[in-house]
Amino acid sequence: MSKLINQPVELEYAGDFPLSFSFGQNFTINYILKHWREAGQWWAGEPELFVYEVSTNRCYCELHFLPDTKTWVLYRLAD
């Protein structure tokens, strides 16, 4: 099961690597399972997106980083 969240989150990170974030509870990131960068629909004004699939102390999460605005978004939670 997965749940779409798509909410901005404050993230602690070291260098380029995410460490933890809060979303109701504290999520500690154990592993980055996958990481990629997407250009998106740049011609429609969509910003570049860095995607991180991570394993946390609670569940699997998909985090998005928007380099243009330097903001993090918790995009999805999964079992």
Add this chain to the structure above:
Amino acid sequence: MFVHLHVHSPYSFLDGASSMEALLNQAAQWDMPAMALTDHNNVSGAVEFQKTALALGLKPIQGAEITTEDGTHLTLLAENKMGYHALCRLITAGYTYGSRHQALIPWKALAENSRGLLVLSGCHRSGVAQAVLEKDYTQAKAEALRLVEIFGRGQVYLEMIHSYLPFTQHLLRELFKLHKELHIPLVATNNVHYLRKDDFHIHDLLVCTRTQTKLGELHIERPFNGENYFASPEEMKKRFAPFPDAIKNTLEIAERCEAALDLGQNLFPRYFPDAGPEKSVRVLRELTWAGAKRRYRAISAPLKERIEHELNIIEQLDVADYFLAVWDLVQYAQKQNIRYAGRGSAADSVVVYCLEITNVDAFARGLLFERFLSLERAQKPDIDIDFDARYRDQVAEYVYERYGSDRVASVCTFQTFHARSALRDMGKALGFSPVELQQMTKNITSIPSDGIRSLLYRLPELKNHPLHQAKYAKLLDYCTAINGFPRQIGTHLGGLVVSGKPLTTVTPLQPSAKGVLITQFDKHTIEDLGLIKIDLLSLRTLSAVSNAVQEIGPKLRYNEIPTNDGATFARLQKGDTVGVFQLESPAQRSLQSRLQADRFEDIVASVALIRPGPIKGNMVDPFIARRHGREEITYIHPQLEKILAPTYGVVLYQEQVIEIATEIAGFTPGESDRLRKVMTKFRSQKEMEQIGEDFIKKASARGVEKETAQVIFSYIQGYAGYGFCEAHAAAFADTAYRTAYLLEHFPAQFYAQLLNQQPMGFYPPNTLCVQARNRGITILPLDINASDVEFTANDNSIRIGLKAVKGMEKAFLDSITSARQKRPFSSVQDFVYRANINKDVAENLILGGAFDWFSNNRRTLLWNVPRLYQNKQGSLFFETPSLDTMADFSPFDRWVKEYAVLSLTAQGHIMEFFRPRLPKEVLTSKMAERCVEGTVQVAGLVIRPHRPPTRSGKTVVFLTLEDEYGLIDVTIFEDIYKKYARTIFNAPLLRITGEVSRRDPNERTSIIATHVQALG
């Protein structure tokens, strides 16, 4: 430190978005010791790459990203010359095995041509990566081991590309595992497709163009993100922090590779393969002297000296074999009765004249051999020959047979992005509709694609052009970014290279659309590789001449046409030269009437005068005035007299510029040639100024007063722009005079043959018909029984040929001629039944008047065509149905429809329909021609409006109005042009009010427009 070993330039054709120069400059800026170039299945950028890299102090590593027979990719790098040769053979094999659109290199070929190559396992489309991504580790291992087996251990590297794709980390992990298990070293690349991350959008658009997709559409080859840029060494180290060896190995590879291109050698074959160069020189001497005796009969001491001088230079440059090869192929043409004419700077050579390659007596004309060939420049000779267009390929075929098909190939060209192609391709990718694309390219001239914005503001007819809209702003940016990028490879019109060793050791070969093999280097770079180009060009004028001569028969001895034929010169003096090679444009017709040519030299000068250089340099008027003694001929320095006397003190030819530089400033031939190049191309004002300083300094040192030197250089500067060399002008003048002779004495035959060779020349076919009618020649209508395939002529008439019909194909023509050989067509029904042609062409034949003898009611015939075709298909035995009848088209509609399908009409002119409605003040061209002053009004069909360069730099439009009586030329100056620009370039018929212009009594009348309006 890090070296980029997988880099695509624009020569990856729609897969590289930054210029090679920009990439190399960045590499040099980052102190990278080397860089590799790995375009897709080609090495087209290799020469430019090697020269630029070496100039920047970088080691160029030649390579290519190849596609194997199973569609997987591999990155190959040439360690040395042997490796480069192997790469050329492999790419050639790929195009032989695959298709002209896609090279697919067989593994067998790789096994046979592996020496000297380093192989990187490739991008995510490689065999190794594909297996990893399919989670088949065993297969990945097998793929990696196959490379080791083919190329040898130590030659293979596992290529790691960290471009942040969803599978990247998995792929990198598995490659590392393979490295540990198989002991194959790792290497890091970034599969570079553009310089900066920001350039990714350009790359995506180019890929859309290549894959024929729009930005909103998906395609597997579209890039996922913008990470394949020319990353800095720091960035690459960061990306590959867990794999430091992968970074280190880039340097190791760079160390191992050397600049693999062998530049500056002479690969032209020995004419006598088993003998040394001495024999070629000896034979060339013999042929030259024998030719000299034929051409000159008596050989004077200065002539002997001149020929010896040329032969010595030819011998010292070791190019005698080239001259013999060209001599050999014109011998072949002569034996086959193929008409030809040598042209270009080769006509500066007496040796070339003696070998009967050109028909220009360089000795009698005092032409400068050094313009063609000099010891100091030591460049390769370049001989251009025009052949009768129909037989050019036959001559080329002879060259292939003579030297072997593995040693001859056509030179390629690169079709580069210009304004219109960039707008179309980028616009399509951005999703603009076909209608928008058509509108946005309308009236955009052939200019570089980075000049569209300035064009929009410069040309008044573009004032309200759609491209001004804000929604096109990005599009114009993208067009600017891709300006000059090669879009696709094509075939040079005439260039062939002949090599002494198999060409595939020098250049890969690939098939062209026409089927011939082409090199992967164009005419600019092929010479650097040691190959010499022979230009075998097609000239339709020569085809028209050949056919006309044949049709005229024994009444004419073309090669013995008198050079002083009064009637021919009288025609030139009237400026009545539509159809004459090189002398038919409005500017030339005007010049002819003013110049009053009465000798061959005048024609040579004419050919050279109407060029941007002399026009901008204001040389036309002084030339004419001095030619007729109306202006004194003066020389600012006595040394100029002997150089400029033949052209009345005017700098007209490139040779004169070289002579001035040599005589006045003591320029060496090399310096003079540099001046010629800057002057003819006029690309750099700065370089011109620098040469000017040198000229003045050197001339002053030789005792010429500084002010005088400055004035002399201003002559040269004034000439800057495109100008002709005298030799080329003389070669063209020869054909020009002969075609004028044909036009004067055999107009029906010559016009008919000009019509057969369309498209050619300055004017559309209908103008030729109008001119022919004005000479009293009847244009006989299209007739399905009487018309031949081609236009045919007798002494006083021309019959329109069937091939003029729109949509006509060879198979249809064959069907028509074979059916009527049995018996003539008796009706439209009979035609539909017996001729195997499609309905559209049958309809066009009707509209063109081919069945007027059967029924003059074209509309009735047209109406019945679908029914006749239906009936033909539906019944086993064709019954002749009767035709439904209806009122015919109006005469105007008949004319318009006939013009639409034939591009000409047998009778009448569109102006005949408008004339009765026009007030009497609107004169016919014939009446206007008689006016010498005052304000007049004229009207007609607009022919070729154009904006040539002018002396003032202002825009002036020249156009011709054609009416039922002939032509009248119109000049539209900038103020009027700005006012009526859209009308001028869009209306098919114009009514123009203007002032009669005649600069001297002999000049043809032209009109200087003061008011323009659309007619109809």
